[in-house]
Amino acid sequence: MQSSGGAGHLTLSTSDGVLVNSVKNACRDRLNTGVNAEDPHSIVSLVGDSRRYEGNDPDHLKASSPRAGNADGSCVEDDSEGESHKDGRTEEVDRDTKVRAYAWCKEFLSGSWKRISEDDFQIGIISGGLSNLLYLCSLPDHVLSVGEEPREVLLRVYGAILQGVDSLVLESVMFAILAERALGPQLYGIFPEGRLEQYIPSNRLLTEQLRVPDLSGEIAVKMSRFHGMVMPFNKEPKWLFGTIERYMKQILTLKFTKEAHLKKFNKLMRYNLPAEMESLRALLESTASPVVFCHNDVQEGNILMLADRDPSSKEKLMLIDFEYSSYNYRGFDIGNHFCEWIYDYTYNQWPFFKATLENYPSREQQLHFLRHYLSEFSGIKGDVERDDRVKIEEEMIIETNRFALASHFLWGLWSIIQAKLSTIEFGYMDYAHSRFDAYFKQKKLFA
Structure with missing residues (x-):
């Protein structure tokens, strides 16, 4: 990093x-x-x-x-x-x-x-x-x-x-x-x-709409503009591992009493999550990614399809919900968005989400997103030599997919804690297992 x-x-x-x-x-x-x-x-x-x-x-x-x-x-x-x-x-x-x-x-x-x-x-x-x-x-x-x-x-x-x-x-x-x-x-x-x-x-986007080419391209442009803002906040990228470390510390003190929870929790802990956290840190420290002002949660529920927009405008979408926004590594924001292609939170039966790992964006879908992102980014315009552009795109493929690991890891930890603390009707422990399953599959490809 x-x-x-x-x-x-x-x-x-x-x-x-x-x-x-x-x-x-x-x-x-x-x-x-x-x-x-x-x-x-x-x-x-x-x-x-x-x-x-x-x-x-x-x-x-x-x-x-x-x-x-x-x-x-x-x-x-x-x-x-x-x-x-x-x-x-x-x-x-x-x-x-x-x-x-x-x-x-x-x-x-x-x-x-x-x-x-x-x-x-x-x-x-x-x-x-x-x-x-x-x-x-x-x-x-x-x-x-x-x-x-x-x-x-x-x-x-x-x-x-x-x-x-x-x-x-x-x-x-x-x-x-x-x-x-x-x-x-x-x-x-x-x-x-x-x-x-x-x-x-407006209407919130649905998970399957994230893969619609026109919408995916506009999301990329919105994210690129967001990353281009200069905000009056701490510019050090402390949020990602500061949050992961805080979650990890709390998880190590959790005591589950229900047998079903305890079995699932113990299975997760067999991954040796503290050691895995350090392995992830080392991987990302070796991965170049610029620090920009990140949204940190560009998922379908935080993207509105505007109903009263100007018919002549090409702008269909608005990003909302900036609770997690901070200066952070660019790769996390993009990789986290790619991870959200997998998860449908409108599923109306237990555990109230559906994970389809095959929906993670393909290489071509990733390039489609990244090219729209780069078209807005300062210094990466159409006059860049083709060889240079290809090199930048290849580097960003590696960058974003490695940081996607951090997305799975962070929200997996987060969900373990919610399994203990939250009264919301949602399969948090199942969701944690889903995120860590995806983490280890992704790690085999990009670590």
Whole structure:
């Protein structure tokens, strides 16, 4: 891994001081409220983690996927993977949530939001992330707008398990900056329990759409532009192995009590994961990859197909959810995206995902993506000699497929922890096994 800086296309300048202070106050309040943990940094983050399926589609106003977290601020301490194999999903917003949502909208939004009664206030469930709860809040048709206030907003309520205040500050500031530059949804309000965002009429992509050539090419262009941004954050690529090491440390202290969990956990531990982590580190340290500002989670649920786009525009997509974004190795962002071609999280039976390793992009599909990526990247334009371009492409094939190993490893560890901590109905331990199976198969090809 080489910490060489990536070329920047867009330099962001903003009065970050005021923004950081206001966000930090909200995040600190969140950290000090409803948490029963001696060291929040020792608990794996679920806050802001919407890894799976955030569709801003009014046709999906129910929790059709198992990706939702607790909204009551409580930590989960029992062994509760949720292997009850329930098939149902709640479709109704509980009374407490509606009351809180009404209060937040009335406090942070202007115009008619200040005047409507709680009875007129409308709220529905949007299929959410693995730990965030997502709601669509709306003004009723009979209530007229009095200004330019939005008629619909997206309410994001953070999950139960907390991360340190610095990470919350980073994500919230990042969201605000990207909104200011029209690179993401607008931010209407931030508070300890969550935030209010612009509702964007759209459909989330499905896993099979990632391989559609036109869409794959546009995703590559979006990622390349994202990598070209210069952001006011730490430029050292600490996120990847800092996160892996933190997850590993926590896993080594886990105690599973359910026999089914224990058997699966013990099977995973026979891989000698700490030694495997060092092997992976050594491999990636020998792999050249520039450090750029990475999204770190470009999967189908974080890519919106815009519904109200300009018909003349070639731009169909928008990247969302920047919770994991940081300066990181380019190869991870691309390799992680390639891994997501494998996993379908809309599967409606236990374990609520389907893995098809054969769907990992072929060499030609990878080259299609990389060529679109490079077409946007500074210095890699059409006038590059063919031999040089072929050399760059071959190097990136190796780079991205080696860093794809880190994606499998990281999310495999993450899922082991969720198997212990999360009450979400999802086969986390099965998912961990799937990621490590893919890891070792990929390692044989590119290590």
